[in-house]
Amino acid sequence: MGKIPVLEQCTVSYKEDKHFLADRLDVYLRSNNNLIFPHRHNFYQMVLFLSGEGSHExxxxxxxxxKGQIYCMGPGQVHSWMFKGNMTGFIVNFDIDYFKSLLIQPSYVDNLNLFSSLNEGVFVLEDYQLQEISNLFNQLIVLNLEQTANDLKRSLLLYILLRLDQAYSPKFPGQSVDYHLVLIKNFISLIDENFRELHLPKDYAELLFVTPNHLNSVCKEYLGMQAGEVIRNRIMLEAKRLLILPDWTISQVAYELNFNDNSYFTKFFKKVEGKTPEEFRKLQWK
Known part of the structure:
Protein backbone atom coordinates (compact mmCIF):
# COMPACT_ATOMS: atom_id res chain seq x y z
CA MET A 1 0.00 0.00 0.00
CA GLY A 2 1.20 3.53 -0.72
CA LYS A 3 1.88 6.12 1.90
CA ILE A 4 2.04 9.90 2.07
CA PRO A 5 5.59 10.65 0.90
CA VAL A 6 8.01 11.08 3.80
CA LEU A 7 10.76 13.53 2.97
CA GLU A 8 14.04 12.85 4.74
CA GLN A 9 16.37 15.66 5.68
CA CYS A 10 19.04 14.43 3.26
CA THR A 11 16.64 14.65 0.30
CA VAL A 12 15.87 18.32 0.85
CA SER A 13 19.36 19.39 1.89
CA TYR A 14 21.80 20.81 -0.63
CA LYS A 15 24.36 21.53 2.09
CA GLU A 16 27.06 19.23 3.44
CA ASP A 17 25.36 18.84 6.83
CA LYS A 18 22.50 16.37 6.31
CA HIS A 19 21.19 16.80 9.88
CA PHE A 20 20.69 20.57 9.79
CA LEU A 21 19.81 23.25 7.25
CA ALA A 22 19.36 27.00 7.67
CA ASP A 23 18.85 29.22 4.64
CA ARG A 24 16.87 32.01 3.08
CA LEU A 25 13.48 30.81 1.90
CA ASP A 26 13.91 31.98 -1.72
CA VAL A 27 17.23 30.10 -2.03
CA TYR A 28 15.67 26.97 -0.53
CA LEU A 29 12.70 27.09 -2.91
CA ARG A 30 14.96 27.42 -5.96
CA SER A 31 16.96 24.38 -4.82
CA ASN A 32 13.83 22.32 -3.99
CA ASN A 33 11.41 23.27 -6.76
CA ASN A 34 10.32 19.67 -7.33
CA LEU A 35 8.87 18.89 -3.89
CA ILE A 36 5.94 16.46 -3.89
CA PHE A 37 2.79 17.65 -2.09
CA PRO A 38 1.28 16.73 0.24
CA HIS A 39 4.09 15.10 2.20
CA ARG A 40 5.38 14.38 5.69
CA HIS A 41 8.81 15.10 7.13
CA ASN A 42 10.91 12.92 9.40
CA PHE A 43 12.51 16.11 10.74
CA TYR A 44 11.51 19.42 12.33
CA GLN A 45 10.91 22.45 10.14
CA MET A 46 10.54 26.16 10.90
CA VAL A 47 9.65 28.78 8.30
CA LEU A 48 9.48 32.53 8.90
CA PHE A 49 7.75 34.56 6.17
CA LEU A 50 8.98 38.09 5.43
CA SER A 51 7.07 38.62 2.18
CA GLY A 52 5.03 36.69 -0.35
CA GLU A 53 1.48 35.50 -0.91
CA GLY A 54 -0.48 32.28 -0.92
CA SER A 55 -1.03 29.81 1.86
CA HIS A 56 0.34 26.71 3.51
CA GLU A 57 -1.49 23.76 5.01
CA LYS A 67 4.53 39.04 7.04
CA GLY A 68 6.03 37.90 10.33
CA GLN A 69 4.17 34.57 10.37
CA ILE A 70 6.17 31.59 11.51
CA TYR A 71 5.27 27.92 11.57
CA CYS A 72 6.96 25.23 13.62
CA MET A 73 6.21 21.71 12.45
CA GLY A 74 7.27 18.39 13.94
CA PRO A 75 7.93 15.02 12.30
CA GLY A 76 4.90 13.16 10.94
CA GLN A 77 2.60 16.09 10.21
CA VAL A 78 1.08 16.30 6.72
CA HIS A 79 2.18 19.45 4.99
CA SER A 80 1.80 21.36 1.73
CA TRP A 81 2.16 24.92 0.52
CA MET A 82 0.68 27.01 -2.27
CA PHE A 83 2.97 30.01 -2.75
CA LYS A 84 2.39 32.93 -5.11
CA GLY A 85 5.00 35.37 -6.36
CA ASN A 86 8.36 35.98 -4.77
CA MET A 87 8.67 34.41 -1.33
CA THR A 88 11.24 35.72 1.14
CA GLY A 89 12.01 34.63 4.66
CA PHE A 90 13.98 31.95 6.45
CA ILE A 91 13.78 28.17 6.72
CA VAL A 92 15.40 25.82 9.22
CA ASN A 93 15.32 22.01 9.11
CA PHE A 94 16.84 19.82 11.78
CA ASP A 95 16.49 16.11 12.46
CA ILE A 96 15.10 14.36 15.51
CA ASP A 97 18.49 13.61 17.04
CA TYR A 98 20.06 17.01 16.32
CA PHE A 99 20.22 18.01 20.00
CA LYS A 100 21.06 14.52 21.23
CA SER A 101 24.67 15.40 22.15
CA LEU A 102 23.62 18.70 23.76
CA LEU A 103 20.56 17.85 25.84
CA ILE A 104 20.24 15.26 28.59
CA GLN A 105 16.45 15.12 28.14
CA PRO A 106 15.70 13.77 24.61
CA SER A 107 12.06 14.98 24.64
CA TYR A 108 12.97 18.57 25.56
CA VAL A 109 12.17 20.03 22.12
CA ASP A 110 8.93 18.06 21.79
CA ASN A 111 7.76 19.50 25.12
CA LEU A 112 8.03 23.08 23.91
CA ASN A 113 4.68 24.78 23.23
CA LEU A 114 5.84 25.28 19.62
CA PHE A 115 5.71 21.56 18.84
CA SER A 116 3.07 20.41 21.33
CA SER A 117 0.02 18.73 19.84
CA LEU A 118 -2.00 20.78 22.34
CA ASN A 119 -1.37 23.89 20.25
CA GLU A 120 -0.97 25.05 16.67
CA GLY A 121 2.63 26.02 15.98
CA VAL A 122 1.59 28.84 13.64
CA PHE A 123 1.65 32.45 14.86
CA VAL A 124 2.65 35.99 13.88
CA LEU A 125 5.55 37.81 15.51
CA GLU A 126 5.29 41.40 16.69
CA ASP A 127 7.52 43.86 14.82
CA TYR A 128 10.17 43.96 17.55
CA GLN A 129 10.13 40.15 17.78
CA LEU A 130 10.40 39.85 14.01
CA GLN A 131 13.50 42.05 14.00
CA GLU A 132 15.17 40.01 16.74
CA ILE A 133 14.31 36.59 15.29
CA SER A 134 15.35 37.67 11.77
CA ASN A 135 18.74 38.76 13.12
CA LEU A 136 19.13 35.42 14.89
CA PHE A 137 18.23 33.49 11.73
CA ASN A 138 20.81 35.52 9.81
CA GLN A 139 23.44 34.58 12.41
CA LEU A 140 22.41 30.95 12.11
CA ILE A 141 22.86 31.04 8.33
CA VAL A 142 26.36 32.51 8.75
CA LEU A 143 27.25 29.80 11.27
CA ASN A 144 25.94 27.18 8.87
CA LEU A 145 28.69 28.17 6.42
CA GLU A 146 31.36 27.32 8.99
CA GLN A 147 32.45 23.69 9.01
CA THR A 148 33.46 23.57 12.70
CA ALA A 149 30.55 25.44 14.28
CA ASN A 150 28.29 22.47 15.12
CA ASP A 151 27.96 23.17 18.85
CA LEU A 152 27.49 26.88 18.20
CA LYS A 153 24.74 26.09 15.67
CA ARG A 154 22.98 23.79 18.12
CA SER A 155 23.22 26.34 20.91
CA LEU A 156 21.98 29.22 18.76
CA LEU A 157 19.13 27.13 17.33
CA LEU A 158 18.08 26.12 20.84
CA TYR A 159 18.16 29.78 21.89
CA ILE A 160 15.95 30.68 18.88
CA LEU A 161 13.50 27.92 19.81
CA LEU A 162 13.32 29.17 23.39
CA ARG A 163 12.80 32.78 22.28
CA LEU A 164 10.03 31.67 19.91
CA ASP A 165 8.47 29.53 22.62
CA GLN A 166 8.47 32.60 24.85
CA ALA A 167 6.83 34.69 22.11
CA TYR A 168 4.21 32.08 21.39
CA SER A 169 0.75 32.41 22.95
CA PRO A 170 -0.61 28.90 23.56
CA LYS A 171 -4.28 28.05 23.95
CA PHE A 172 -4.17 28.53 27.71
CA PRO A 173 -1.93 31.58 28.34
CA GLY A 174 -1.11 32.64 31.87
CA GLN A 175 -1.84 29.28 33.45
CA SER A 176 0.99 27.70 35.36
CA VAL A 177 2.12 24.16 34.67
CA ASP A 178 0.01 22.61 37.39
CA TYR A 179 -1.20 19.07 37.94
CA HIS A 180 -4.14 19.45 35.57
CA LEU A 181 -2.00 20.73 32.71
CA VAL A 182 0.42 17.84 33.22
CA LEU A 183 -2.56 15.49 33.14
CA ILE A 184 -3.71 16.98 29.82
CA LYS A 185 -0.23 16.67 28.29
CA ASN A 186 0.02 13.04 29.41
CA PHE A 187 -3.46 12.39 28.00
CA ILE A 188 -2.49 13.85 24.61
CA SER A 189 0.72 11.81 24.62
CA LEU A 190 -1.18 8.59 25.39
CA ILE A 191 -3.66 9.34 22.59
CA ASP A 192 -0.82 9.75 20.09
CA GLU A 193 0.54 6.35 21.12
CA ASN A 194 -2.74 4.43 21.40
CA PHE A 195 -5.49 6.06 19.30
CA ARG A 196 -5.62 3.10 16.91
CA GLU A 197 -6.45 0.65 19.68
CA LEU A 198 -8.12 2.77 22.38
CA HIS A 199 -11.12 4.84 21.37
CA LEU A 200 -12.87 5.47 24.71
CA PRO A 201 -12.14 8.02 27.50
CA LYS A 202 -12.41 5.35 30.19
CA ASP A 203 -9.45 3.48 28.66
CA TYR A 204 -7.24 6.57 28.98
CA ALA A 205 -8.61 7.50 32.40
CA GLU A 206 -7.52 4.08 33.64
CA LEU A 207 -4.00 4.58 32.26
CA LEU A 208 -3.86 8.02 33.91
CA PHE A 209 -5.20 6.73 37.25
CA VAL A 210 -8.14 9.15 37.27
CA THR A 211 -11.87 8.75 36.82
CA PRO A 212 -13.46 9.38 33.40
CA ASN A 213 -15.50 12.24 34.94
CA HIS A 214 -12.36 13.94 36.24
CA LEU A 215 -10.61 13.56 32.88
CA ASN A 216 -13.66 15.05 31.15
CA SER A 217 -13.86 18.05 33.48
CA VAL A 218 -10.14 18.84 33.08
CA CYS A 219 -10.36 18.56 29.27
CA LYS A 220 -13.39 20.86 29.32
CA GLU A 221 -11.52 23.43 31.43
CA TYR A 222 -8.26 23.43 29.47
CA LEU A 223 -9.26 22.42 25.94
CA GLY A 224 -12.89 23.47 25.77
CA MET A 225 -14.00 19.97 24.80
CA GLN A 226 -14.65 16.63 26.43
CA ALA A 227 -12.11 13.81 26.46
CA GLY A 228 -14.04 11.81 23.87
CA GLU A 229 -13.85 14.69 21.39
CA VAL A 230 -10.08 14.97 21.88
CA ILE A 231 -9.75 11.26 21.05
CA ARG A 232 -12.09 11.52 18.06
CA ASN A 233 -10.17 14.49 16.68
CA ARG A 234 -6.92 12.50 16.72
CA ILE A 235 -8.57 9.51 15.02
CA MET A 236 -10.10 11.82 12.43
CA LEU A 237 -6.75 13.48 11.72
CA GLU A 238 -5.15 10.10 10.98
CA ALA A 239 -8.17 9.05 8.92
CA LYS A 240 -7.78 12.17 6.75
CA ARG A 241 -4.05 11.56 6.38
CA LEU A 242 -4.78 8.05 5.09
CA LEU A 243 -7.76 8.98 2.92
CA ILE A 244 -5.67 11.24 0.70
CA LEU A 245 -3.58 8.21 -0.32
CA PRO A 246 -4.88 7.17 -3.76
CA ASP A 247 -4.19 3.44 -3.37
CA TRP A 248 -5.80 2.98 0.05
CA THR A 249 -9.40 1.75 0.06
CA ILE A 250 -11.91 2.97 2.66
CA SER A 251 -11.86 -0.53 4.14
CA GLN A 252 -8.09 -0.42 4.54
CA VAL A 253 -8.30 2.92 6.34
CA ALA A 254 -11.01 1.53 8.64
CA TYR A 255 -8.90 -1.55 9.38
CA GLU A 256 -5.79 0.56 10.07
CA LEU A 257 -7.77 2.55 12.66
CA ASN A 258 -9.18 -0.61 14.26
CA PHE A 259 -12.82 -0.15 13.27
CA ASN A 260 -14.78 -3.39 13.15
CA ASP A 261 -16.22 -2.74 9.71
CA ASN A 262 -16.32 -0.20 6.93
CA SER A 263 -19.90 0.93 7.62
CA TYR A 264 -19.13 1.77 11.26
CA PHE A 265 -16.11 3.80 10.20
CA THR A 266 -18.18 5.64 7.58
CA LYS A 267 -20.86 6.52 10.17
CA PHE A 268 -18.18 7.70 12.61
CA PHE A 269 -16.47 9.84 9.97
CA LYS A 270 -19.69 11.43 8.72
CA LYS A 271 -20.90 12.21 12.25
CA VAL A 272 -17.67 14.10 13.05
CA GLU A 273 -16.82 15.62 9.65
CA GLY A 274 -20.31 16.10 8.17
CA LYS A 275 -19.40 14.16 5.03
CA THR A 276 -18.56 10.56 4.17
CA PRO A 277 -14.97 9.38 3.66
CA GLU A 278 -15.68 9.11 -0.06
CA GLU A 279 -16.95 12.70 -0.21
CA PHE A 280 -13.93 13.96 1.75
CA ARG A 281 -11.57 12.07 -0.56
CA LYS A 282 -13.17 13.50 -3.73
CA LEU A 283 -12.81 17.05 -2.37
CA GLN A 284 -9.10 16.48 -1.69
CA TRP A 285 -8.46 15.03 -5.16
CA LYS A 286 -10.06 17.90 -7.08
Missing amino acids: IDFKQYPIE
Missing part, protein backbone atom coordinates in the same frame (compact mmCIF):
# COMPACT_ATOMS: atom_id res chain seq x y z
CA ILE A 58 -0.61 21.68 8.06
CA ASP A 59 -2.72 18.62 8.88
CA PHE A 60 -5.56 19.83 6.61
CA LYS A 61 -5.80 23.30 8.16
CA GLN A 62 -4.94 26.13 5.79
CA TYR A 63 -3.14 29.30 6.86
CA PRO A 64 -2.90 32.41 4.66
CA ILE A 65 0.65 33.76 4.55
CA GLU A 66 1.40 37.12 6.13
Whole structure:
Protein backbone atom coordinates (compact mmCIF):
# COMPACT_ATOMS: atom_id res chain seq x y z
CA MET A 1 0.00 0.00 0.00
CA GLY A 2 1.20 3.53 -0.72
CA LYS A 3 1.88 6.12 1.90
CA ILE A 4 2.04 9.90 2.07
CA PRO A 5 5.59 10.65 0.90
CA VAL A 6 8.01 11.08 3.80
CA LEU A 7 10.76 13.53 2.97
CA GLU A 8 14.04 12.85 4.74
CA GLN A 9 16.37 15.66 5.68
CA CYS A 10 19.04 14.43 3.26
CA THR A 11 16.64 14.65 0.30
CA VAL A 12 15.87 18.32 0.85
CA SER A 13 19.36 19.39 1.89
CA TYR A 14 21.80 20.81 -0.63
CA LYS A 15 24.36 21.53 2.09
CA GLU A 16 27.06 19.23 3.44
CA ASP A 17 25.36 18.84 6.83
CA LYS A 18 22.50 16.37 6.31
CA HIS A 19 21.19 16.80 9.88
CA PHE A 20 20.69 20.57 9.79
CA LEU A 21 19.81 23.25 7.25
CA ALA A 22 19.36 27.00 7.67
CA ASP A 23 18.85 29.22 4.64
CA ARG A 24 16.87 32.01 3.08
CA LEU A 25 13.48 30.81 1.90
CA ASP A 26 13.91 31.98 -1.72
CA VAL A 27 17.23 30.10 -2.03
CA TYR A 28 15.67 26.97 -0.53
CA LEU A 29 12.70 27.09 -2.91
CA ARG A 30 14.96 27.42 -5.96
CA SER A 31 16.96 24.38 -4.82
CA ASN A 32 13.83 22.32 -3.99
CA ASN A 33 11.41 23.27 -6.76
CA ASN A 34 10.32 19.67 -7.33
CA LEU A 35 8.87 18.89 -3.89
CA ILE A 36 5.94 16.46 -3.89
CA PHE A 37 2.79 17.65 -2.09
CA PRO A 38 1.28 16.73 0.24
CA HIS A 39 4.09 15.10 2.20
CA ARG A 40 5.38 14.38 5.69
CA HIS A 41 8.81 15.10 7.13
CA ASN A 42 10.91 12.92 9.40
CA PHE A 43 12.51 16.11 10.74
CA TYR A 44 11.51 19.42 12.33
CA GLN A 45 10.91 22.45 10.14
CA MET A 46 10.54 26.16 10.90
CA VAL A 47 9.65 28.78 8.30
CA LEU A 48 9.48 32.53 8.90
CA PHE A 49 7.75 34.56 6.17
CA LEU A 50 8.98 38.09 5.43
CA SER A 51 7.07 38.62 2.18
CA GLY A 52 5.03 36.69 -0.35
CA GLU A 53 1.48 35.50 -0.91
CA GLY A 54 -0.48 32.28 -0.92
CA SER A 55 -1.03 29.81 1.86
CA HIS A 56 0.34 26.71 3.51
CA GLU A 57 -1.49 23.76 5.01
CA ILE A 58 -0.61 21.68 8.06
CA ASP A 59 -2.72 18.62 8.88
CA PHE A 60 -5.56 19.83 6.61
CA LYS A 61 -5.80 23.30 8.16
CA GLN A 62 -4.94 26.13 5.79
CA TYR A 63 -3.14 29.30 6.86
CA PRO A 64 -2.90 32.41 4.66
CA ILE A 65 0.65 33.76 4.55
CA GLU A 66 1.40 37.12 6.13
CA LYS A 67 4.53 39.04 7.04
CA GLY A 68 6.03 37.90 10.33
CA GLN A 69 4.17 34.57 10.37
CA ILE A 70 6.17 31.59 11.51
CA TYR A 71 5.27 27.92 11.57
CA CYS A 72 6.96 25.23 13.62
CA MET A 73 6.21 21.71 12.45
CA GLY A 74 7.27 18.39 13.94
CA PRO A 75 7.93 15.02 12.30
CA GLY A 76 4.90 13.16 10.94
CA GLN A 77 2.60 16.09 10.21
CA VAL A 78 1.08 16.30 6.72
CA HIS A 79 2.18 19.45 4.99
CA SER A 80 1.80 21.36 1.73
CA TRP A 81 2.16 24.92 0.52
CA MET A 82 0.68 27.01 -2.27
CA PHE A 83 2.97 30.01 -2.75
CA LYS A 84 2.39 32.93 -5.11
CA GLY A 85 5.00 35.37 -6.36
CA ASN A 86 8.36 35.98 -4.77
CA MET A 87 8.67 34.41 -1.33
CA THR A 88 11.24 35.72 1.14
CA GLY A 89 12.01 34.63 4.66
CA PHE A 90 13.98 31.95 6.45
CA ILE A 91 13.78 28.17 6.72
CA VAL A 92 15.40 25.82 9.22
CA ASN A 93 15.32 22.01 9.11
CA PHE A 94 16.84 19.82 11.78
CA ASP A 95 16.49 16.11 12.46
CA ILE A 96 15.10 14.36 15.51
CA ASP A 97 18.49 13.61 17.04
CA TYR A 98 20.06 17.01 16.32
CA PHE A 99 20.22 18.01 20.00
CA LYS A 100 21.06 14.52 21.23
CA SER A 101 24.67 15.40 22.15
CA LEU A 102 23.62 18.70 23.76
CA LEU A 103 20.56 17.85 25.84
CA ILE A 104 20.24 15.26 28.59
CA GLN A 105 16.45 15.12 28.14
CA PRO A 106 15.70 13.77 24.61
CA SER A 107 12.06 14.98 24.64
CA TYR A 108 12.97 18.57 25.56
CA VAL A 109 12.17 20.03 22.12
CA ASP A 110 8.93 18.06 21.79
CA ASN A 111 7.76 19.50 25.12
CA LEU A 112 8.03 23.08 23.91
CA ASN A 113 4.68 24.78 23.23
CA LEU A 114 5.84 25.28 19.62
CA PHE A 115 5.71 21.56 18.84
CA SER A 116 3.07 20.41 21.33
CA SER A 117 0.02 18.73 19.84
CA LEU A 118 -2.00 20.78 22.34
CA ASN A 119 -1.37 23.89 20.25
CA GLU A 120 -0.97 25.05 16.67
CA GLY A 121 2.63 26.02 15.98
CA VAL A 122 1.59 28.84 13.64
CA PHE A 123 1.65 32.45 14.86
CA VAL A 124 2.65 35.99 13.88
CA LEU A 125 5.55 37.81 15.51
CA GLU A 126 5.29 41.40 16.69
CA ASP A 127 7.52 43.86 14.82
CA TYR A 128 10.17 43.96 17.55
CA GLN A 129 10.13 40.15 17.78
CA LEU A 130 10.40 39.85 14.01
CA GLN A 131 13.50 42.05 14.00
CA GLU A 132 15.17 40.01 16.74
CA ILE A 133 14.31 36.59 15.29
CA SER A 134 15.35 37.67 11.77
CA ASN A 135 18.74 38.76 13.12
CA LEU A 136 19.13 35.42 14.89
CA PHE A 137 18.23 33.49 11.73
CA ASN A 138 20.81 35.52 9.81
CA GLN A 139 23.44 34.58 12.41
CA LEU A 140 22.41 30.95 12.11
CA ILE A 141 22.86 31.04 8.33
CA VAL A 142 26.36 32.51 8.75
CA LEU A 143 27.25 29.80 11.27
CA ASN A 144 25.94 27.18 8.87
CA LEU A 145 28.69 28.17 6.42
CA GLU A 146 31.36 27.32 8.99
CA GLN A 147 32.45 23.69 9.01
CA THR A 148 33.46 23.57 12.70
CA ALA A 149 30.55 25.44 14.28
CA ASN A 150 28.29 22.47 15.12
CA ASP A 151 27.96 23.17 18.85
CA LEU A 152 27.49 26.88 18.20
CA LYS A 153 24.74 26.09 15.67
CA ARG A 154 22.98 23.79 18.12
CA SER A 155 23.22 26.34 20.91
CA LEU A 156 21.98 29.22 18.76
CA LEU A 157 19.13 27.13 17.33
CA LEU A 158 18.08 26.12 20.84
CA TYR A 159 18.16 29.78 21.89
CA ILE A 160 15.95 30.68 18.88
CA LEU A 161 13.50 27.92 19.81
CA LEU A 162 13.32 29.17 23.39
CA ARG A 163 12.80 32.78 22.28
CA LEU A 164 10.03 31.67 19.91
CA ASP A 165 8.47 29.53 22.62
CA GLN A 166 8.47 32.60 24.85
CA ALA A 167 6.83 34.69 22.11
CA TYR A 168 4.21 32.08 21.39
CA SER A 169 0.75 32.41 22.95
CA PRO A 170 -0.61 28.90 23.56
CA LYS A 171 -4.28 28.05 23.95
CA PHE A 172 -4.17 28.53 27.71
CA PRO A 173 -1.93 31.58 28.34
CA GLY A 174 -1.11 32.64 31.87
CA GLN A 175 -1.84 29.28 33.45
CA SER A 176 0.99 27.70 35.36
CA VAL A 177 2.12 24.16 34.67
CA ASP A 178 0.01 22.61 37.39
CA TYR A 179 -1.20 19.07 37.94
CA HIS A 180 -4.14 19.45 35.57
CA LEU A 181 -2.00 20.73 32.71
CA VAL A 182 0.42 17.84 33.22
CA LEU A 183 -2.56 15.49 33.14
CA ILE A 184 -3.71 16.98 29.82
CA LYS A 185 -0.23 16.67 28.29
CA ASN A 186 0.02 13.04 29.41
CA PHE A 187 -3.46 12.39 28.00
CA ILE A 188 -2.49 13.85 24.61
CA SER A 189 0.72 11.81 24.62
CA LEU A 190 -1.18 8.59 25.39
CA ILE A 191 -3.66 9.34 22.59
CA ASP A 192 -0.82 9.75 20.09
CA GLU A 193 0.54 6.35 21.12
CA ASN A 194 -2.74 4.43 21.40
CA PHE A 195 -5.49 6.06 19.30
CA ARG A 196 -5.62 3.10 16.91
CA GLU A 197 -6.45 0.65 19.68
CA LEU A 198 -8.12 2.77 22.38
CA HIS A 199 -11.12 4.84 21.37
CA LEU A 200 -12.87 5.47 24.71
CA PRO A 201 -12.14 8.02 27.50
CA LYS A 202 -12.41 5.35 30.19
CA ASP A 203 -9.45 3.48 28.66
CA TYR A 204 -7.24 6.57 28.98
CA ALA A 205 -8.61 7.50 32.40
CA GLU A 206 -7.52 4.08 33.64
CA LEU A 207 -4.00 4.58 32.26
CA LEU A 208 -3.86 8.02 33.91
CA PHE A 209 -5.20 6.73 37.25
CA VAL A 210 -8.14 9.15 37.27
CA THR A 211 -11.87 8.75 36.82
CA PRO A 212 -13.46 9.38 33.40
CA ASN A 213 -15.50 12.24 34.94
CA HIS A 214 -12.36 13.94 36.24
CA LEU A 215 -10.61 13.56 32.88
CA ASN A 216 -13.66 15.05 31.15
CA SER A 217 -13.86 18.05 33.48
CA VAL A 218 -10.14 18.84 33.08
CA CYS A 219 -10.36 18.56 29.27
CA LYS A 220 -13.39 20.86 29.32
CA GLU A 221 -11.52 23.43 31.43
CA TYR A 222 -8.26 23.43 29.47
CA LEU A 223 -9.26 22.42 25.94
CA GLY A 224 -12.89 23.47 25.77
CA MET A 225 -14.00 19.97 24.80
CA GLN A 226 -14.65 16.63 26.43
CA ALA A 227 -12.11 13.81 26.46
CA GLY A 228 -14.04 11.81 23.87
CA GLU A 229 -13.85 14.69 21.39
CA VAL A 230 -10.08 14.97 21.88
CA ILE A 231 -9.75 11.26 21.05
CA ARG A 232 -12.09 11.52 18.06
CA ASN A 233 -10.17 14.49 16.68
CA ARG A 234 -6.92 12.50 16.72
CA ILE A 235 -8.57 9.51 15.02
CA MET A 236 -10.10 11.82 12.43
CA LEU A 237 -6.75 13.48 11.72
CA GLU A 238 -5.15 10.10 10.98
CA ALA A 239 -8.17 9.05 8.92
CA LYS A 240 -7.78 12.17 6.75
CA ARG A 241 -4.05 11.56 6.38
CA LEU A 242 -4.78 8.05 5.09
CA LEU A 243 -7.76 8.98 2.92
CA ILE A 244 -5.67 11.24 0.70
CA LEU A 245 -3.58 8.21 -0.32
CA PRO A 246 -4.88 7.17 -3.76
CA ASP A 247 -4.19 3.44 -3.37
CA TRP A 248 -5.80 2.98 0.05
CA THR A 249 -9.40 1.75 0.06
CA ILE A 250 -11.91 2.97 2.66
CA SER A 251 -11.86 -0.53 4.14
CA GLN A 252 -8.09 -0.42 4.54
CA VAL A 253 -8.30 2.92 6.34
CA ALA A 254 -11.01 1.53 8.64
CA TYR A 255 -8.90 -1.55 9.38
CA GLU A 256 -5.79 0.56 10.07
CA LEU A 257 -7.77 2.55 12.66
CA ASN A 258 -9.18 -0.61 14.26
CA PHE A 259 -12.82 -0.15 13.27
CA ASN A 260 -14.78 -3.39 13.15
CA ASP A 261 -16.22 -2.74 9.71
CA ASN A 262 -16.32 -0.20 6.93
CA SER A 263 -19.90 0.93 7.62
CA TYR A 264 -19.13 1.77 11.26
CA PHE A 265 -16.11 3.80 10.20
CA THR A 266 -18.18 5.64 7.58
CA LYS A 267 -20.86 6.52 10.17
CA PHE A 268 -18.18 7.70 12.61
CA PHE A 269 -16.47 9.84 9.97
CA LYS A 270 -19.69 11.43 8.72
CA LYS A 271 -20.90 12.21 12.25
CA VAL A 272 -17.67 14.10 13.05
CA GLU A 273 -16.82 15.62 9.65
CA GLY A 274 -20.31 16.10 8.17
CA LYS A 275 -19.40 14.16 5.03
CA THR A 276 -18.56 10.56 4.17
CA PRO A 277 -14.97 9.38 3.66
CA GLU A 278 -15.68 9.11 -0.06
CA GLU A 279 -16.95 12.70 -0.21
CA PHE A 280 -13.93 13.96 1.75
CA ARG A 281 -11.57 12.07 -0.56
CA LYS A 282 -13.17 13.50 -3.73
CA LEU A 283 -12.81 17.05 -2.37
CA GLN A 284 -9.10 16.48 -1.69
CA TRP A 285 -8.46 15.03 -5.16
CA LYS A 286 -10.06 17.90 -7.08
